[in-house]
Amino acid sequence: MRLLRLTLGEFYFQFKYGILLLYCLITVVYLCVLGMIPQGAKITTAVILVFTDPAAMGLFFLGAVVLLEKSQRVNCSLAVTPIKVSEYILAKVIAFMITGTIVGGILCIFAGIEQLFFALLGTALSSVLFSLCGLLIAVKIHSLNQFLLATVPLEIVLCIPAFLYLFNVIRSPFMLIHPGVAAIELLKNSTDFWYLCIISLVFWIGVVFYISKKATAKFFAQMGGVKL
Amino acid sequence: MIKVENVSFSYTKAPFISNISFQVEPGEIFGFLGPSGAGKSTLQKILIGMLTSYNGSVKVNGLEVKNHDNSFYETIGVDFEFPSLYEKLTARQNLNFFSSLYSGEKRNIEELLSKVGLLSDAEKRVSDFSKGMKSRLNFIKSIVHNPSILFLDEPTSGLDPTNSSLLKDMILAEKASGKTIILTTHNMEDAAKLCDRVVFIVDGSMKAMDTPHNLIMRKGAGLLKYSYQKDGIEYVSECPLNATHKDETLLSLIHSNQLLTIHSQEQTLGDVFMEITGRKLS
CATH class of the missing domain: 3.10.20 (Ubiquitin-like (UB roll))
Incomplete structure (x- = not known):
């Protein structure tokens, strides 16, 4: 129940901070872009748009939300409530996953992606992964500039191999170990190895969740003012 | 209710708090009195479980604080020295959100807002509040879940005399309802008016502990x-x-x-x- 209340709270914060409005506008813009793309390139364009935006929205916006909480010292108040670190993380991740998946779903339907289930699953799983990465960075840094700087190498690591794979520059089933590649494959539904994509993404989510949980617990503990 | 024995703590290699021992009985207002940087807030952070790397023993409600789990926070309320509220939310939304994180019976939000004179501002965003209004809202946020122990860090800081008096009366009303209160302050008038006992803390150690009356009459x-x-x-x-x-x-x-x-x-x-x-x- 507390997780549900926290998640509903996160949706409300998304609304209050204008994140939901921003995503409505982005959806409209992307739909216009997709409408202008020739039929043959529509699915590839939709995959790129969904992977780099609705799926990756958590990386930036979740980070921004944590930075806002830091600036308002709300984390201190949260640290002395009964909420668990895992609930704090899950509420944020679930809220961004749902928003990202809805926006991604609209774009996929408009582009005519056939296996919608896999596309939505790919969007949801990559959204969770990006959000956890955003949280991991946000709890460790102190300013928006530091945050933006820290996300650049992460974007390169996550996106470049995925795009090289999408455009057949590098093509090998072993590439599915990479979470970005696995997400692209699920979004495009062009592989018979969908289960490997899911295993790969779930594995990386597990790894990043574990690290994020440790980092967030340390972040809450350091609110007392001590370096751990 | 609270038992502190030989507690020492350090942020760095140099000791910051050393050999602190005291006991707080149920329904008592116990004050930490000392200048800025004396170690009062650090001691409070130890008591509320935000600093767990201390030496010695700190028991709150019979539980060693460094071993606390999250249910520990169901029974304590913390009013920080600074406002820690969602600025984009209204006063009522802040109270509703924070109260929803606790499982026990909650206090009536309308009544709390009314008591601190914020009922007419309940729908106003916190970002539009003055410092004093934020302090008052911060205080009622800390008691919205009806905790049995209250930790107040400079609760009257930044308040005008009228609101300071109002808040002090509320603190006394909380004591009258059976709550145990730890008050951290450098305001001697607050301490003299509110506290049953005070401890003088300077440079991380206790210099004296007694009732304000006994301390005043000691000579x-x-x-x-x-x-x-x-x-x-x-x-x-x-x-x-x-x-x-x-x-x-x-x-x-x-x-x-x-x-x-x-x-x-x-x-x-x-x-x-x-x-x-x-x-x-x-």
């Missing part, structure tokens, strides 16, 4: 200072409070109804603090 009776007029000239005189019956001048002035002014001159808690610790409170 015995105060002085009585009075003034009178004789042959058109005003005179000021004084005598010990416990020897007024021996002061012939005073007795004569009382009988002839010629006193101009008369005041007792007890030490303040601040005077006692300075005398014991050699430091000023602020």
